[in-house]
Amino acid sequence: MRPLDVDVFAARVAPAVRAAVRASSAATAAAREAAFARDVPDPAALRDLAARIRAHALDHLPELLERAEERLTAHGAHVHWAADAGAARDVVRRVFAERGVTHVAKSKSMATEEIGLAAHLAAHGITPVETDLGEFLVQIEGDRPSHVVKPVIHMDRARIARAFERRGLGPYDDRPEEITRRARMHLRGEFLRAGGAVSGANFLVAESGRIVIVTNEGNSRFGLGAARVHVAVVGIEKLVPRDRDLAVLLNVLARSATGQAFTSYVELVQGPRAPGRADGASELHVVLLDAGRSALLASEARDVLRCIRCGACMNVCPVYRAATGHAYPGTYPGPLGAVLAPHLAGASAAATASASSLCGACADVCPVAIPLPELIAAERARGVAEGTAPGPSLAAWEALATRPRAWRAALRAARLLNAVPDALAPHPLLRAWLGERTLPAWRGGAFRDWWRRRGDAR
Amino acid sequence: MAQPTRVALLLTCLCDAFEDGVAxxxxxxxxxxGCEVAFPADQTCCGQPAYTAGDLAAARAVVRHALATFGEDVPVVAPAxxxxxxxxxxxxxxDEGSAERAAAAALAARVHELCEFVAQRTGGAWPGRLRARVAVHRPCHARGGGTWQAVERLVGSIxxxxxxxxxxxxxxxxFGGVFSVTHPHLSRTLGVLRTEDLVGGAPDVVVSxxxxxxxxxxxxxxxxGRxxxxxxVAELLRDSLAGTA
Known part of the structure; x- marks a missing residue:
């Protein structure tokens, strides 16, 4: 049996990279657990509340989107609806091009990653500079993020120092403090040069039209401070009904993502700069991105749209830890990617749903109680039913398992297998198993014999 | 002891094929x-292999067979x-509201993992004697059900x-069902990591x-080659009884 793509990638991951990803994932998972144990008297109740807020938002998405558009417009923002990635890229490019913006400061955003915005802008003469340190490294290395919160978890400090040297940011120096200092010095200049800012949004509040952006580096705040034009690309699932819902969601987001009680910077952007205000962009454009989300909402996998992109599911996922994020097609790795990739990354990614042992660790930590193992199993079943990701055939097994006499006969007959060399095993599943492992001797029906003898003896 | 409680043994396909000693x-x-054990001879498999392979029709067919086989209203106990x-x-x-769903829910309510069931009857104690350092593997499917806690209470009380x-x-x-053969490299990698953790404390035996x-x-x-x-765990519990007079 041919191994599937995630497995093929995993086989080629450098041992040092795998060890680093595993150690970092374990450390973040432990920090998450400690933060909830330390700060939250009843984590299950908080999770239930967070899940219900997100589920409510999805149940009322059309109304909330209308309300948000109305509030955003009332505050002077421009709202654009983008049905797909291409439409979103076009509108962002046009907004900047029409205003003569040639440099934009970009803060970290999975939505812009998903639509390939940076490459699109660069191809049209608008220079995007990633200002999150991790994303900046991804950009100068021509790489892609391997985690939704920690984009360069797969890079070690030597690689980072070499990348800085190549980029002309000073001679090789791999001390984290020095790397950070150089990035800061370099990015200050970029902020000043940028006429535009691009961000995503962690949440968009319907009742107030507030965009919420959380960062730990303050780079988003710098970007907005210097730019004339701010474009926020917001997935339509990011809506929450009320400002007060943020009290719950920001609390679970920070703890789940990094184990912090609160993220270092939380930007609340309500419209462009008001008269008399010292900072903020004078124009705000909000691009509401569908790109498959409406279809996802109408599908069996809709609960995955509750996701607040904390990354906790990947931090605890044994497959993610061993395969690393780049093993997954599409933008989102780990259990989240196993559900999302078949929907967002095209039919060729359908088999991603098989890249899970269905161990359930992700379900235990999801702050919004997404039933990830069930959704992964459902995606797998859909891939089989639709023929996009056929699984191994279990027809023979099913025929026997529904016919007890045949089952018993086959169990006994299969004792003959003990005399068959591994290479001649009569089923592809069995041969695949024997490629990696031994099997104990086949003793089919032996318990039944014992049971009968025991009954006779009594 | 009081009147024995009648239970039905869910043998499991792996015990049926390889590990009669465990059963x-x-x-x-x-x-x-204190149980009187019945063995419904028409039982085959629970249906899980098809579920992990994404073949829900096959999974349903095999679950239906299990529902018919374990129709008697007694606790169903499995060493798995x-x-x-x-x-x-x-x-x-x-389907929600279907008779099959109701029957499956009724079976779900009376199916128990062996140690969970035994620990509940004995208050978590097991009267065996055995000198051994034991590492307990907590299977993923013991999450949330109280299974590994029961295993550790029983084994720890020996x-x-x-x-x-x-x-x-x-x-x-x-392992992960078909994952073990569709993702051979990952399956082996995770198995090696798991084994390192399990033997890290130099136990005499690992139980699961x-x-x-x-x-x-x-x-x-x-x-x-190692x-x-x-x-x-059933074998450890049984063998520990031999150490008592």
Whole structure:
């Protein structure tokens, strides 16, 4: 049996990279657990509340989107609806091009990653500079993020120092403090040069039209401070009904993502700069991105749209830890990617749903109680039913398992297998198993014999 | 002792095919805990292999067979956390409001993993005697059900047993049904990591309430030429009784 793509990638991951990803994932998972144990008297109740807020938002998405558009417009923002990635890229490019913006400061955003915005802008003469340190490294290395919160978890400090040297940011120096200092010095200049800012949004509040952006580096705040034009690309699932819902969601987001009680910077952007205000962009454009989300909402996998992109599911996922994020097609790795990739990354990614042992660790930590193992199993079943990701055939097994006499006969007959060399095993599943492992001797029906003898003896 | 409680043994396909010794131990453990064990001979498999392979029609067909086989209204006990977890999940395979869903829910409510069931009857104590350092593997499918807690309480209460702590105590062994053959590299990698954690505290023996994890871990270890001393918990419980007079 041919191994599937995630497995093929995993086989080629450098041992040092795998060890680093595993150690970092374990450390973040432990920090998450400690933060909830330390700060939250009843984590299950908080999770239930967070899940219900997100589920409510999805149940009322059309109304909330209308309300948000109305509030955003009332505050002077421009709202654009983008049905797909291409439409979103076009509108962002046009907004900047029409205003003569040639440099934009970009803060970290999975939505812009998903639509390939940076490459699109660069191809049209608008220079995007990633200002999150991790994303900046991804950009100068021509790489892609391997985690939704920690984009360069797969890079070690030597690689980072070499990348800085190549980029002309000073001679090789791999001390984290020095790397950070150089990035800061370099990015200050970029902020000043940028006429535009691009961000995503962690949440968009319907009742107030507030965009919420959380960062730990303050780079988003710098970007907005210097730019004339701010474009926020917001997935339509990011809506929450009320400002007060943020009290719950920001609390679970920070703890789940990094184990912090609160993220270092939380930007609340309500419209462009008001008269008399010292900072903020004078124009705000909000691009509401569908790109498959409406279809996802109408599908069996809709609960995955509750996701607040904390990354906790990947931090605890044994497959993610061993395969690393780049093993997954599409933008989102780990259990989240196993559900999302078949929907967002095209039919060729359908088999991603098989890249899970269905161990359930992700379900235990999801702050919004997404039933990830069930959704992964459902995606797998859909891939089989639709023929996009056929699984191994279990027809023979099913025929026997529904016919007890045949089952018993086959169990006994299969004792003959003990005399068959591994290479001649009569089923592809069995041969695949024997490629990696031994099997104990086949003793089919032996318990039944014992049971009968025991009954006779009594 | 009071009137014996009648229970039906869910043998599991792995015990049916390979590990009759584990099933025999499970019967003896249940009888020692005051149960009268019945064995519905028409049983085959719980249906989980098809579920993990994404073949829901086949999974439903096999669950239907299990529902018919275990129709008698008595507790159903399995020496397998995984099969129990699957049968508890099985109602979701059928349409809401259907008779099959109701039947699956009724079975789900009376299916128990061996140690869970025994610990509940004995208050968590097991009257055995055995000098051994034991590491408990917590299978993924023991999550949330109280299974591994029951395993550790029973094993830990055996006179002479020392429980050895295991790093990353709830990490997956990498078996995962068809995952083990569709993702051979990952499955092996996770199995090796799991084994390192399990033997890290130098136990005399590793025990698990799930045979599927053991089949995988022992199979990998044997292929690598370093056999793993690992047993099903039922065998340890049964053998510990021999140490008592």
């Amino acid at each position: 025999r131990a499970a019967v003896e453990v249940l009888e020692h805990a 956390a995984s099969c129990v977890a699957f049968l508890r999940h099985a109602p979701a395979l059928f 006179d002479g047993v020392t429980l050895v702590p295991v790093a990353e105590s709830e990490a997956c062994c990498g 309430p799930d045979l599927s994890c053991l089949l995988h871990l022992r199979g990998l270890a044997a292929r690598a 056999p793993l001393a690992a047993r099903h």
